[in-house]
Amino acid sequence: MTQQSSLSTSPPEAAQKVPHRWRNLATLTGVTVVDNTEAGMINTLFPSIAAALRLDNSGLGVIAALGKIIAVPAGPFWVWLATKIGRRAALVLTTVLGGAFGIATGFSQDFVQLAVLATLMAACLIGGSPIANAVIADSFSDRERGKAAGLFYGGVNAIASFVGPLIALFTGITDGWRFGMWALGGLCLVAGLMVWVLFRDPGVGASDGIAAPATSAVVLQKTSFRRVLSLFTIPTFSVMMISRLLSGHLLITIFGIQFLVTERGFDNATAAIVLIPFGIGYIIGTVGGGFTLPTLDRIMELRGRVFFMQLAQLVFAVAAYFGTQIVFEGILAYGVFWALMGLGQGMNPPVNRPIVSSVVPAALRGQAFAIWLTGFETVAWAIFSLGAGQLADTLGLQQVFLYVLVGSMLLNALLLTVLYRTYPRDVARAAREQGLLRA
Incomplete structure (x- = not known):
């Protein structure tokens, strides 16, 4: 009875400290900054895009809505894929494919091409958020997750507040919005490489002592609908x-x-x-x-x-x-x-x-x-x-x-x-x- 009462009122303790957790957090922060900036760059660059492709404000609304709608099935899909190929591979794939579609978006010649490619880019980049949050939970004890999440989101917003305006400087040159999309797409490819080199998956449940930190990122029980x-x-x-x-x-x-x-x-x-x-x-x-x-x-x-x-x-x-x-x-x-x-x-x-x-x-x-x-x-x-x-x-x-x-x-x-x-x-x-x- 005493043990149950303690569990019901106190945050659970971690069974062990997970190796590479701070390096993983820094890597995920950098990747998320790049992914989020690219995903939102259409909004920042839209005045230049609208002038180049002769679009009106409704075009931005359509693209923004499509990006949100595609996130509903895409997010769970990427998490499911991570259980099949591992979370490191899934993070690399989301970032690299998002970067590739971002570069392709820079070549758009009309609204249809822009909308399709921007939506595909959003569908790829959305996968990083739920995977990153799950990795943070698996890397830090319950008592430390708030601090880790605070540093993660604080870092993402702090860095992104500078990256976005810097990329927007491209709009000062002819077809600058294309160079902006190409630059961010290239950064996504580099970010994917960073994940492959620096990220070490802690294993599902590692911070709870369920899986050893050295295990790969597979589910402990079969995940069904x-x-x-x-x-x-x-x-x-x-x-x-x-x-x-x-x-x-x-x-x-x-x-x-x-x-x-x-x-x-x-x-x-x-x-x-x-x-x-x-x-x-x-x-x-x-x-x-x-x-x-x-x-x-x-x-x-x-x-x-x-x-x-x-x-x-x-x-x-x-x-x-x-x-x-x-x-x-x-x-x-x-x-x-x-x-x-x-x-x-x-x-x-x-x-x-x-x-x-x-x-x-x-x-x-x-x-x-x-x-x-x-x-x-x-x-x-x-x-x-x-x-x-x-x-x-x-x-x-x-x-x-x-x-x-x-x-x-x-x-x-x-x-x-x-x-x-x-x-x-x-x-x-x-x-x-x-x-x-x-x-």
């Missing part, structure tokens, strides 16, 4: 998926600048200034959150993670209320609240990834992240972007932001209260199952 569906029988996992659908903060990155231009009267260049404090706030949230989580684990045990995640939603909702519902004179005031929104948004990755990792079987972590990051997040993106776009025409963006950025985030924080009951129980169950596998 029925087993994947069984993830939804884990109450904590289901709550986390519903929470993703209520993540209204996704909307600020889509319509935030548009709001400042249309509702507050700033010009485009001035409005874009808020992206700097938003990015800084996000990095502070991810890295700082990762280093704060172990302290909360010691003070509040598992319930500290739920509290921290609720706090993230509340910080964002309060900042969004003041930043979007109250009128200020200059852009600097908005920059303060955009920084706080970035902080609230950035606080999520170092806590929600470890929560999911600690309640799902090690062999299914990749599929769990694929369902979450390429499935439910895509649905949420579609709901908020398409719905908000329609409602904004009648209600205005300020009113939409009140409902979504403030209202849905407060509702999200309320929903997460359920985790105070389900999360300790699910951690205890997962720990018992892993104990049986180790035995």
Whole structure:
């Protein structure tokens, strides 16, 4: 009875330290920066692309939507393929194929070619995210996963904030967007080589002591469609998926600048200034959150993670209320609240990834992240972007932001209260199952 009580209130301990984990984290960070930058480069370069190929703004919407739609089946496919050929080979393949399609995209002569090749590029690059998150979970103990996730996402966003604008400098020359796509495609090929040389797969469940670090990345039990569906029988996992659908903060990155231009009267260049404090706030949230989580684990045990995640939603909702519902004179005031929104948004990755990792079987972590990051997040993106776009025409963006950025985030924080009951129980169950596998 005493042992079960301990398992239900304390984060599980690691059975062993995994070799090469920090080198793997650095390698995955570098690769993810390149992959994410290339995947989003169409948005950055689109004004030049539109001028060269005679496109209008609807073309960007179509390409962005196709990239999100293809992610739904592509994410789980890459995770499945990783169980057949190994995660290192799958990471190399996603990056190299993504780079190849990125280079091909630079040769596009019309919209159809651009849309097809950009979609294929997105389908390849999406595979890296769920695999990388599963590898991080297999490389670091439960107590260290928040710190690792914080450094990973903080590093990705910090480096990407410089890489994107540097690549955009190509637009200053004739057909510069093509050179931008070719350059990033070439970087993807180099990144794939880096993975092949530097990455060492820890083995599924290595940080939990289920698989020896020297083993290859194959599943410990046969992963079937029925087993994947069984993830939804884990109450904590289901709550986390519903929470993703209520993540209204996704909307600020889509319509935030548009709001400042249309509702507050700033010009485009001035409005874009808020992206700097938003990015800084996000990095502070991810890295700082990762280093704060172990302290909360010691003070509040598992319930500290739920509290921290609720706090993230509340910080964002309060900042969004003041930043979007109250009128200020200059852009600097908005920059303060955009920084706080970035902080609230950035606080999520170092806590929600470890929560999911600690309640799902090690062999299914990749599929769990694929369902979450390429499935439910895509649905949420579609709901908020398409719905908000329609409602904004009648209600205005300020009113939409009140409902979504403030209202849905407060509702999200309320929903997460359920985790105070389900999360300790699910951690205890997962720990018992892993104990049986180790035995």
